[in-house]
Amino acid sequence: MTDKTVKPTPSEKKDDKFDLRQIFEGSYNTLLPLLAIFTGLVIGAIVIAGTDATVIAAWKNFFQAPGAAFAATWTSIATAYGALFGGSLGNPRDIVAGFQTYFSTGDNAALLKAIYPITESLTTATPYIFAGLAVAVGFRCGLFNIGAEGQFFMGALGSVFVGYSLQGLPAFIHLPLALLGGIAAGALWGAIPGYLKAKFGAHEVVNTIMMNWIGFRLSDWLLNGPMKSPGFRPVTRNIAESAQLPHFFPDPLRVNWGFILALLVAWLIYWLLFKTTIGFEIRTVGANPDAAKYAGVNIVRNFVLAMVISGGLAGLSGASQVLGVDHWVGQGFSAGYGFDAIAIALLGKSHPFGVVLAALLFGVLRGGATRMQSLAGIPVDIISIIQGLVIVFVAAPDIIRWLYRIRPAEHKQALQSRG
Amino acid sequence: MPVLELRGITKTFPGVKANQDIDLTLEKGEIHALLGENGAGKTTLMNILYGLYKPDKGEILINDQKVDIEGPNDAIARGIGMVHQHFMLVPVMTVTENVMLGNETTKSGVLLDREKVTQRIREISDRYGLEVDPNAYIKDLPVGIQQRVEIIKVLYRQADILILDEPTAVLTPQEVDGLFKIIHSLIDSGKSLIFITHKLKEVLHIANRITVLRLGQVVGSAIPGEVDEQKLAEMMVGREVNLVVEKKVAQPKEAVLKVKDLHVNDERGNPAVNGLNLDVHAGEVVGVAGVQGNGQTELVYALTGLLPLKSGTIHLNGKDIHKATPRQIIEQGVAHVPEDRQKHGLVLSFPLLDNMVLCTYYKPPFAKGVNMQDRVIAENGSMLVKQFDVRTPSIFVAASTLSGGNQQKVIVAREFSRPIKLLIASQPTRGLDVGSIEYIHSRIIEKRDEGTAVLVVSSELDEIIALSDRIAVMYRGKIVDILPAGATKEHLGLLMAGVKPEDIPDSAKKKSAGPVEKVF
Numbered sequence: 037m038t039d040k041t042v043k044p045t046p047s048e049k050k051d052d053k054f055d056l057r058q059i060f061e062g063s064y065n066t067l068l069p070l071l072a073i074f075t076g077l078v079i080g081a082i083v084i085a086g087t088d089a090t091v092i093a094a095w096k097n098f099f100q101a102p103g104a105a106f107a108a109t110w111t112s113i114a115t116a117y118g119a120l121f122g123g124s125l126g127n128p129r130d131i132v133a134g135f136q137t138y139f140s141t142g143d144n145a146a147l148l149k150a151i152y153p154i155t156e157s158l159t160t161a162t163p164y165i166f167a168g169l170a171v172a173v174g175f176r177c178g179l180f181n182i183g184a185e186g187q188f189f190m191g192a193l194g195s196v197f198v199g200y201s202l203q204g205l206p207a208f209i210h211l212p213l214a215l216l217g218g219i220a221a222g223a224l225w226g227a228i229p230g231y232l233k234a235k236f237g238a239h240e241v242v243n244t245i246m247m248n249w250i251g252f253r254l255s256d257w258l259l260n261g262p263m264k265s266p267g268f269r270p271v272t273r274n275i276a277e278s279a280q281l282p283h284f285f286p287d288p289l290r291v292n293w294g295f296i297l298a299l300l301v302a303w304l305i306y307w308l309l310f311k312t313t314i315g316f317e318i319r320t321v322g323a324n325p326d327a328a329k330y331a332g333v334n335i336v337r338n339f340v341l342a343m344v345i346s347g348g349l350a351g352l353s354g355a356s357q358v359l360g361v362d363h364w365v366g367q368g369f370s371a372g373y374g375f376d377a378i379a380i381a382l383l384g385k386s387h388p389f390g391v392v393l394a395a396l397l398f399g400v401l402r403g404g405a406t407r408m409q410s411l412a413g414i415p416v417d418i419i420s421i422i423q424g425l426v427i428v429f430v431a432a433p434d435i436i437r438w439l440y441r442i443r444p445a446e447h448k449q450a451l452q453s454r455g
Numbered sequence: 456m457p458v459l460e461l462r463g464i465t466k467t468f469p470g471v472k473a474n475q476d477i478d479l480t481l482e483k484g485e486i487h488a489l490l491g492e493n494g495a496g497k498t499t500l501m502n503i504l505y506g507l508y509k510p511d512k513g514e515i516l517i518n519d520q521k522v523d524i525e526g527p528n529d530a531i532a533r534g535i536g537m538v539h540q541h542f543m544l545v546p547v548m549t550v551t552e553n554v555m556l557g558n559e560t561t562k563s564g565v566l567l568d569r570e571k572v573t574q575r576i577r578e579i580s581d582r583y584g585l586e587v588d589p590n591a592y593i594k595d596l597p598v599g600i601q602q603r604v605e606i607i608k609v610l611y612r613q614a615d616i617l618i619l620d621e622p623t624a625v626l627t628p629q630e631v632d633g634l635f636k637i638i639h640s641l642i643d644s645g646k647s648l649i650f651i652t653h654k655l656k657e658v659l660h661i662a663n664r665i666t667v668l669r670l671g672q673v674v675g676s677a678i679p680g681e682v683d684e685q686k687l688a689e690m691m692v693g694r695e696v697n698l699v700v701e702k703k704v705a706q707p708k709e710a711v712l713k714v715k716d717l718h719v720n721d722e723r724g725n726p727a728v729n730g731l732n733l734d735v736h737a738g739e740v741v742g743v744a745g746v747q748g749n750g751q752t753e754l755v756y757a758l759t760g761l762l763p764l765k766s767g768t769i770h771l772n773g774k775d776i777h778k779a780t781p782r783q784i785i786e787q788g789v790a791h792v793p794e795d796r797q798k799h800g801l802v803l804s805f806p807l808l809d810n811m812v813l814c815t816y817y818k819p820p821f822a823k824g825v826n827m828q829d830r831v832i833a834e835n836g837s838m839l840v841k842q843f844d845v846r847t848p849s850i851f852v853a854a855s856t857l858s859g860g861n862q863q864k865v866i867v868a869r870e871f872s873r874p875i876k877l878l879i880a881s882q883p884t885r886g887l888d889v890g891s892i893e894y895i896h897s898r899i900i901e902k903r904d905e906g907t908a909v910l911v912v913s914s915e916l917d918e919i920i921a922l923s924d925r926i927a928v929m930y931r932g933k934i935v936d937i938l939p940a941g942a943t944k945e946h947l948g949l950l951m952a953g954v955k956p957e958d959i960p961d962s963a964k965k966k967s968a969g970p971v972e973k974v975f
Contacts, residue, residue, distance in 0.1 A: 313822050323804045332814060333782075334780075
């Protein structure tokens with residue numbers, strides 16, 4: 037038993053096996069979110085049909101024409117989801133036809149039109165990825181960063197300021213500076229509640245909410261005062277072209293390098309959390325602060341560090357939206373990215389790759405929602421209902437287990453946030 | 456006529472046969488001990504009886520009638536009461552409130568009728584000798600009294616069959632005596648009792664009949680007086696067991712740890728250690744004996760940097776460490792097997808390989824710069840799992856999936872596998888089975904023989920006696936006396952109870968005959 041030359045078995049020697057475990061944490065953990073999404077869509081379909089006047093009228097005549105009732109229901113749901121996914125992913129036939137035209141004639145107009153919906157979904161997903169990563173990093177350290185929205189705002193303001201106030205710089209200097217401006221502003225906004233928690237034990241949930249309000253009002257003041265562009269509207273000037281994240285395609289396609297940056301950052305956060313000592317400490321503090329202290333980990337420092345990283349990512353989220361899409365900031369700039377980010381982090385199980393997938397889903401749902409409203413007359417709010425349902429099912433996996441008769445996990449995953 | 460009969464109970468979990476064809480009968484007025492190692496299936500069997508699990512096969516008979524137990528409420532309605540190992544009490548509520556919780560007696564429908572329940576509790580207390588103040592808050596009561604509240608809860612619900620799950624695991628020797636008195640008074644008034652444990656001495660002392668489980672099967676039953684500890688241990692473990700820790704005479708060298716006039720407050724700010732002095736030398740085991748709550752926990756926390764000192768000095772290899780952080784202390788070569796393995800010792804949601812490097816993850820070869828070396832960490836994990844005989848399907852499973860004994864082995868493997876000068880082991884075998892205890896004890900002695908200074912803190916007097924070369928008795932935050940290895944239990948017991956060293960009668964100091972024995 038004191039043999040010190042025990043060799044690892046071949047299966048353990050393989051590095052890839054280890055990596056897969058880290059990524060998926062068992063197929064069980066990916067199954068539940070998928071079923072949650074599916075169930076959300078099913079219930080969403082029931083709501084769509086149930087609120088459709090035509091469907092209700094058809095069901096009133098169920099005994100005269102039962103077939104018509106089912107047909108009306110089916111039509112209603114198919115139109116709505118057809119519009120939703122057509123509006124967010126595009127029509128595959130059009131895309132194929134677009135490619136054919138492009139390769140045969142060199143004319144890309146049809147192709148660009150066909151891929152427009154999916155590029156819009158990716159554009160929407162970009163800030164979601166950053167913001168979802170922000171909340172996920174917090175969760176991994178046992179911190180509930182509700183302040184992503186405020187940090188998003190500050191990041192947008194930081195990057196827009198660097199974007200418009202500096203002129204005449206080459207893009208390879210200006211753009212990184214503008215991104216850093218966003219990161220720094222968000223990081224500062226995250227660092228304050230992090231420091232307050234570390235130093236005084238003030239709860240981060242309360243303080244990040246407070247920081248949100250401070251951020252909102254500060255931005256109101258800035259947009260009506262120091263950062264206001266000439267004119268009547270409370271908006272900033274446009275950023276210099278050298279600070280813009282380049283688009284991949286001509287207008288009106290808005291998908292830009294921000295998306296690639298988001299994927300790279302997701303990989304970076306994965307590496308940081310799971311491959312470095314920094315991430316090991318953050319995760320240890322999050323999973324068991326007592327054991328972290330026992331192991332000599334500086335808990336206070338990790339709280340601040342995690343909040344700085346989290347705030348920086350949320351700030352980068354705002355920056356990506358400003359530098360890649362809007363190019364200016366106005367009042368009420370965020371569409372609740374920072375709050376949706378909480379849902380995305382939960383849905384993605386606080387894993388960077390899960391966050392990317394969850395953000396893509398949200399991008400698709402948000403991207404198609406407008407088209408669903410215009411084509412099928414279904415209000416955009418139905419998307420919020422579906423999102424809400426998905427989150428409920430992810431947060432209460434027992435419902436899904438019961439619905440699909442899945443045996444409970446042998447051991448329950450430790451709570452990632454202590455709230 | 457048996458009050459309870461289990462026939463052919465079988466329960467399978469994915470990959471594990473937790474119970475296989477188990478038969479068990481409980482006669483009226485009987486104390487039936489269910490003996491087995493951790494993971495032998497005792498708790499599964501009792502959870503089936505309590506309605507928490509449904510058996511795959513087999514039947515349960517109460518008073519010769521076949522029953523189907525739907526859940527805990529159903530079990531309670533049929534007169535079965537369970538006292539869990541981990542108490543199910545609300546600390547900020549009073550005894551009365553806890554007893555009525557879930558079964559509230561009310562006046563006019565909505566108002567709680569505390570008086571009536573208090574009255575009932577007093578009746579139960581008097582009848583069975585369960586002294587407790589119904590108006591006291593749970594958080595203010597010692598563990599032994601909390602257990603009485605659990606028993607009262609069960610009796611309040613008019614249980615005739617009581618299941619006690621590892622009831623002595625958290626008790627001091629005096630509290631154990633108290634519990635046994637209560638058990639006898641319960642039996643005298645016609646209750647029947649199943650007593651789950653892995654402690655052999657207790658079983659022989661209290662049980663009328665013993666059923667031994669191993670790997671989910673009944674391996675035999677016995678009557679105390681017809682078997683001895685050695686025989687029971689062998690039945691439990693399935694092989695011959697070494698009940699005595701074999702060790703050579705210690706070769707103490709220089710002092711590694713020197714503690715002078717140490718004062719420490721507990722987490723709530725109350726003084727816990729009051730002017731403690733202690734030296735531990737390389738190559739010796741110093742055992743700290745004492746009734747729980749006399750400052751042992753705070754002493755260990757102060758030594759490992761988990762609690763700040765109020766005053767005094769701690770020197771480690773001549774270096775002053777009274778202001779050092781846990782990390783600095785670890786780097787000085789201190790290993791710590793913590794008292795609460797799930798709180799401090801492990802990150803339960805992390806896989807074993809990560810838990811194996813919990814204190815060394817940032818150092819080469821496990822990290823180069825900030826890059827963690829996954830392969831080295833995995834190799835370290837598999838090596839330690841083999842070396843320390845941790846029973847696990849893989850090094851990638853979460854620590855939470857292991858049994859208590861194997862979790863403890865993970866901690867021991869981690870702490871013993873790095874170069875250390877001082878080992879601090881707090882309750883190193885609490886709640887463990889015979890096989891694991893034997894193993895961990897031999898490892899501790901091995902460390903001592905390698906020249907490590909060892910400080911063992913334990914509330915199990917037999918463990919202290921078996922391991923220690925010197926025994927320091929702690930009482931009210933001080934070391935009241937240090938005795939040599941051969942000290943008698945009576946002598947130690949009197950010191951633990953607060954009798955002054957000069958008042959100990961010579962008769963108590965007499966050496967007992969025969970080799971030192973351990974209780975399991």
